[in-house]
Amino acid sequence: MKNPYDENRRRYGPGAHRALGVLFLVALVNYVDRALLSVLQVPIKAELGLSDAELGALTGLSFALFYAAAAIPLSRLIDRYHRIWIITGCLILWTSMTALTSLAWGFVSLIVLRIGVAIGEAGSVPGTHSLLSDYYPRERRGTVFSIWAFASPVGVMIGLAAGGLLSEQLGWRNSFLLIGLGGFLLVPLLLALKEPRRGGLEEASAAPAAADIPFMQGLAAVWGNRTLRLLVLGTTLHAFSYMTIMNWTPPLLSRSFDMPLGEVAIWAGLLFGVGGGIGALSGGTIVDMLARRHARWYGLAPCFAIGAVVPISLIQYWASSTMIALVSGFLSIMFAAFYIAPVNALAQSMVSPRMRGFMAAILLVFPTIFGTGAGPFVTGVISDLLLPTWGEAGALKLAMSFSLAGSIGAAIVFFRLSRTVSADLTAMSVSTPGR
Secondary structure (H helix, E strand, C coil): CCCCCHHHCCCCCCCHHHHHHHHHHHHHHHHHHHHHHHHCHHHHHHHHCCCHHHHHHHHHHHHHHHHHHHHHHHHHHHCCCCHHHHHHHHHHHHHHHHHHHHHCCCHHHHHHHHHHHHHHHCCHHHHHHHHHHHHCCHHHHHHHHHHHHCHHHHHHHHHHHHHHHHHHHHCHHHHHHHHHHHHHHHHHHHHCCCCCCCCCCCCHHHCCCCCCCCHHHHHHHHHCCHHHHHHHHHHHHHHHHHHHHHHHHHHHHHHHHCCCHHHHHHHHHHHHHHHHHHHHHHHHHHHHHHHCCCCCHHHHHHHHHHHHHHHHHHHHHHCCCHHHHHHHHHHHHHHHHCCHHHHHHHHHHCCCHHHHHHHHHHHHHHHHHHHHHHHHHHHHHHHHHHHHHHHHHHHHHHHHHHHCHHHHHHHHHHHHHCCCHHHHHHHHHHCCCCC
């Protein structure tokens, strides 16, 4: 039987590879900015007198709530108007707020500035997902999203290393200023890209509708699809654990092994950059190959990878040896990052071109609020409550251990998804809601 996508396998949107490179750099700056606050928690806490709960709110809750709140309206603009211009405006906003963090004088000012960063970054991911899906055909999207997702661990690595080293030399305030201003270098590169035609690489029956899809109709289309429901739920549960690992690993290394900030930055950067990079790069490529045999691998591969995170992370948290903690931390991050590209590629292939920005936003909102927001914050609150009994290092270890319940639930959900995805992809190829 002829595959309806075969004729598109060698076709790409205009300037696709150059666009992928520029959008990779935009994502890189995005994650560098996010990682800064994580590694600079120690000097910020010391200077401004913040608690672990307040740090958790800064790195997770405040960012997540406004990031999620802005993602839906920005995604609606992305599905209607010029995506490159919207991403450029968002880049200018969040890099400005990062630079202005150098002027923060307390918890409230930091919250306000992080809200500005969150609103700016909220338009980047939906816009990028929509653009990449119009630059590349479906069979290439897993690999393409793997390359794009590689920006996350590399950006975190650069942010942690640069933030730690710059902070030791210039202080945490100048670190935010210099790295924030660096983001403006990408503005002319973004504006030079050519906007691709929406749905230009889809089969004829999948061409986008002329009219915009109403919000409630789009939400009903997502909620009415079994695979998309499970995809959002599984991603949300894993994000709770994953974001806890990302935000609290640097302080854990410092408290458990009395590492100086510069050394913490280097080791955390290597864990997130190399370990996370291997996971992010391999995830989409491996699933692209396996899914050609059977679509169930869209669920099984993340299930196995996320399930491996739990025992490996427990070894990392409670290790008495620095080397054991670092090796297990490397493996934990590698498996934790594996799911990123398969999840995004599947989500973009399950909806019409006019819903891609919206779908990317939905896949951000719930994981952001309950994962990015709740994970680090709840862990910080539990750590504060356990502090009198367990001490600073022990309280954080136990709190991070509790957070792994999210990954246990996510592995179960992705296993369930593996049983529905094949039928739902087949149904989508015939008629997708909202097309």
